Amino acid sequence: MEKRTLLVADSIDKRFGITHAVDNVSLTIDAGEIRGLIGENGSGKSTFSQMLCGIYSIGGGTFRLDGKELHVRNQVEANNEGIAIIVQEMGTLSGLTVAENIFLGHEEPFMHFGVKDARAMNKEGQRLLDEYGFGHIKAADMIDHYNFEDRKLVEIVKATYMKPKILVIDETTTALSQNGRLELYKIMDAIRADGRTVIFISHDLGEVLSHTDTVTVLRDGEYIDTVRSADMTEDDLKRLMVGREIGSAYYRTDYGEPISDEVVLTVENVSVPHEISNVSFQLHRGEILGFGGLSECGMHEVGKAIFAASWDRTGTVKLADGTEIDSITTAIRHSIAYASKDRDNESVILNESIRNNIVLPSIDDLASHGLLSGRKLTAFADKHATDMQTKMQSVNQFVSDLSGGNKQKVVLARWIGKGSNILVLDSPTRGIDVRVKQAIYALMADLRKQGKSIIMISEEIPELLGMADRILIMKDGVINGEFRRDPALSEEDLIAKMV
C-alpha cells in the first residue's frame, strides 16, 4: 500500500502550572499503520494523545488531519473529525444504560423532531455489540450492572463503531483479560487493513513490539525518536525511554551484598476481598523489597494492607517485637510510613501548606503536654523540607502549587521527619521527572545503608531490577514468584511471572 500521511503534529506543547508536560513535539503518522507511543510515566504520551482527542486544550502548536487543521474542543467534536480514544480510566458513565453510553453525544440519528427513539437506540446498540462478539452485554441494561472489563468492551464499541480515521488506545490492555486483549488486537488489525490508523499506548513493551508497525518514543515531554518495530528489541526501546544505559549511576550499582537475617516485619496470610489473597512474606532490616506485577495484580493493595489502610483485611502484619499492625495510627506509631500511588488524594493534602503536610504524623511528638508551638512546627517542617531540597518559596506555600516531584519530596520529608524505619513506597517515581527520580533513588539507597527497610511497589520493571534486593512478583492477587538481586536477572524473567 502506498504511504499517505494522515496526521501531522507540529510543535505541540502543553504546560500544567510549572510542569512542562509536552515540550514542542512534532511527528507524522501515516494512514494504515499501527503506531506505538511509549515513554516512562510522566513522559507526556497521555497528555499528547488527549490533546489530539480534545480532552485537554492544546497548549501550543497544531494538529493537521488529512491536511486540515484540527480545532476540537471535546471528544465529540474529535469524533466528528474522525478521531476516537479509549481512555486509561473508566470512560463509561454510571447511571446510564449501555446504549446511552455508546451513543452519548451522538444521539442525533435516533432523534426525530427532538424526540428520542430509545427502542431504536437499544436495537442499534445491541446490533453493534453482537457484531463485535460482545453479545453477552445487553444494550438496554444499566451499565452499573457490568464489571470493569465489560465496561471497557463497551468503550471499545463506543470508540470504534463510527469507523474513526485514528483510534487512540491509551493503556487499555491492562484492564482486559487475555480474551479481551485478543479481541482488541483483532480490531486494531481490522482498522489497519481498512487503511485507517491506530495510536497504541502501552507499558507492555513486548505487546507494543508485536502489535505495532512503528514506535514513537517520548521522554520528559520531548520527542526522542520514531523507529520501526521490526528492527527493535525491548532493550533498545528501553534505552530510548530512559535515555541512558540501564545500570548506570541512575540506579544502585552494588550487587551481591547480603540481606540481613534480622526480620523487621512479618506479613502472614493477609487477604483483602477482591484484591489479594493469602499474601505472606518477611521484610528484613536494611532491605529494599520490590513488588512488581501488572497494575491490577493486587500489589498496590499489599502496600495499603501493611499500613492497615485496607478495608476488611484478614491475616496478620507483625513487627519484630510482636506488635500487630491493625490500624493506621498503630502503623505510624510503630515507625511504618506509607506513600501512596495516588499521591494527590492519599499522600498529600493539596489545599494545605507544606508545613502542615509535613508535621501531620509527628504532631504528638512535637507537642509538649499536648500544646503546640507554631514556631516549633515551622522549624521542623522547614528543616525536613530543606533536607529534601524541596523547591518552594516557603513552607507556608500550598502543596497544590508544587510539581509531582516536589510533592513526593514533601511526602518523603514527612516520613523521614517522623523517623520511620519501615517505608512502604507505592510507585515512588510515578509521574516524576528524571532529575527528581534520580534524587529519590539516591535517597532510597541512603536510607537502606542507614538500616531502614523499604518496600517498593512499582509498575516499572527497570526500577525494580535496579533498586531492589529482592523482588516479589504478583499475579491475580497472589505472590507468583520471588527473585534475588542479580545483574543477570532480566525483564523477561519478571514478566514471565506477571502474565
Added chain:
Amino acid sequence: MQKSTDKNHEPSKLGSFFASDTFKGLLPFIGLVVIVVAMNILTQGKILTPKRLRLLLSQVYYPMIVATGVFFVMTLGSIDFTEGSTLGLASIVISKLSFYSIPLAILGGILTGAAIGAINGFFHVKFKLQSFIITICTMYLFRGVCAYLTTETAVPASAAIKALDMNWLKITITVAVLLVAWFLFRFTRIGNDVKAVGSGETAARFSGVKTDRVKFLAFVAAGALTGVAAFVNVIKVGSITATAGNQLETQILIALVLGGLPITGGAKVRFSNIIVGTLMYTVLNNGLVMLGYESQTQQLIKGVIFLIFVALTIDRKALKVIK
C-alpha cells in the same frame, strides 16, 4: 504569618491584589467596618448609643456560641442544620430541669445537645451519608419533638434560672466559650486535625489523623455548644415555645459565610470568621430594624448582601467541580 503566595503578584497590579487570598481574608473585616459605618451614618449615629449597643450585644451571645460549634463542623467541609432544633429541645430540657437544680439543668442542656450531635455524627461517619442530608433529617425530627412537647402550652422555666439574666454572666459564658475553642483550635492538634480533614480527608487518614473520630467529635461539640447557648437562651426568654431557635441554622450559616468562612472548610478557615461573621450579621439585622424597614425589605437586603459576599470570598480552587 505572611502569605507566601502573594509574592507572585506584582504590587502595582491592583486587580491581582483584589483577587488574592490576602484581600479575600481581609474582606470580612472590611465588610464589618463598612456595615458599621454605613449603619451609623444611615441611623445618624443612633446605632452606637450605649443603649443600642447593649441591645445589640444581648443578641450576639447565643448565636456566637452556636457559631463556635458550627465553625468546627464547617472546617471539616461538612454542614450542620440541626442547631435550631437542638436549641429548642435543649431549652425545653433546661427549663424542665431548672425546677430541680440549675447545675443539673445546664448539664442536661449540654448533654441533650451533645446527644443530638452524636446522632448526627454517628450516621454521618458510620453510614457515610452526606452531613447536610443527615442533619436535615434530624432537624426535622427534633423540630417535631419540640413541637410535640409544646403542643399544649409553652414550657416555662423556673424563676431561679430567670434570675440569672445578667449581662456579665452572659458575657462571661460567651467569652469563655470563645477562649476555650480558640485555645483548642490554635494550640492543640485538634485544630490541625479538623483542618486536615477539611482539606484532604483521605490523605489526612493516611497521615495518622483519626478522621472518623475527628468528624464525630466535631458534631458532638457543635451540639454541646448549642446546649450551652440554650442555657443563655432560657435565662433570657424564660419560657420556651415551639418556634424556639427556628431557622437558627440558616442564620448561623449566613453569619459564618459573611465572616469569610470558606464553605469548603479546610486550611483557609480563620477563627476570626466566627466573631466577625456573627457581629456583622447582628449589626446588619439591628441596623435594618432601626432603619424602619419592613421585614421583607430587611430580608431582601440580607439575601443580596449574602450572595455578593459568597461570590467574592469563595475559594473556587478548592472546589474541583462546583456542585
Added chain:
Amino acid sequence: MSKTLEKLKSSRSYGLILLLVMLLFFYGVFKILTPGNFGSLSNLYSYLQSSIIYSVGGCGLYFIVVMGLFDFAVGANIVLSSIVGVILSKHFGYLGFVLGCLGCGTLIGFVIGMLYNNLNVPSMIVTVGLMLIFESLAVFVAGGVKQTLDPELRFFSGAPGNIILAGLAFLLMYFILNYTKIGTYCNAIGSNEFTAKNMGINVRKYKLIGFMLLHFFVGIMAILTVSYGTTMTALTGMSTMSRNFQPLMGTFFGVAFRKYKMPITAIIVGEFIISIIFNGFVALGAPTTIQNVVTGGALLVIVSLTARGAKGSVVK
C-alpha cells in the same frame, strides 16, 4: 443460579416488588393497630391526593439531585408562584392562574440557573441566598395580605382536577426521561462532570435546563398546593424552608430506584408511603405536630438504606 438471582435483583419487577412490600408493610402495621380510623379505601384516596402534590415536586427535584446539585429555594418558589398565579387569576381566570404559576415558576428556575452558572458558587449556597430574596419578593407581590383562590377557580383542589394535573406532570416527566436527551445528560453530568463535558455535553446549558425544569414542576406544585389549601400567605423568616423537604423525600426514593429504571414510580409510591405513615400516626392519636418527626425519621431511614457512601469514600 446466583447469576439468575443477580439478574432478577437488577430487574424492574424486583424494584416494583420492593416498593409494594414496603407499602403493604406500613399499611398493614397501621391497619392492625387502628383498624377503625385508618386505611379505608376512601382514606387511602385522600392520602394519595395529598401525597401526589409532593410527588410532582419530587419529580422536578430529581433532575437537580441526580446531577449532584441541590435547591433550597423550592419552598420559596411554591409560595411566590402560587401568589403570582392567584393574583393573575383575578384578572384572567384559569388562564392567568395556570400560566402565572408555571411562568413564574420557570422564570425563577431560570434566575437560579443563571446565577448558579455565573457566580460559580455551590448550588446549596446560592439557593439559600435566593430563598431569602424570593420569600421577601413573595411578600411584596402579595402586598402583605393573604391571597385566596377564587371559589370559581378550584378545579384542581380535588379529584379529578388534581389527579389529572398531577398525572399530566408524571407523563411529562416520563416523556422527558425516556424520549429526550435531557434525562441521559443529567445522569451523565451526575456520574462524572468532567467526562460528560468531554462527550460534548454542554454542562452549563443542561444545569440551567435542570433548574428550569425543576421550577416548572414547582409551578405545577404551586397550582396544586394553593388549590388544595385555597389560600396562601407569604411570610419571611425562612419559613418556606420546611416546604423543601417533602418533595425531596420522593426524590430520594426516585434516585434509589434509578437502578431499576423506575424513578417516577418510586417517587409516587414513596411519597404515598410517607403519607400513609403520617396518617397512620395521626389515626393512632398522635397530634399533627408529629408530622415533622415522621418526616425526619422516615427520611433518615430511607437515606440510611439507599444513599450510603462506599467504604473509604470522602463524604462531606
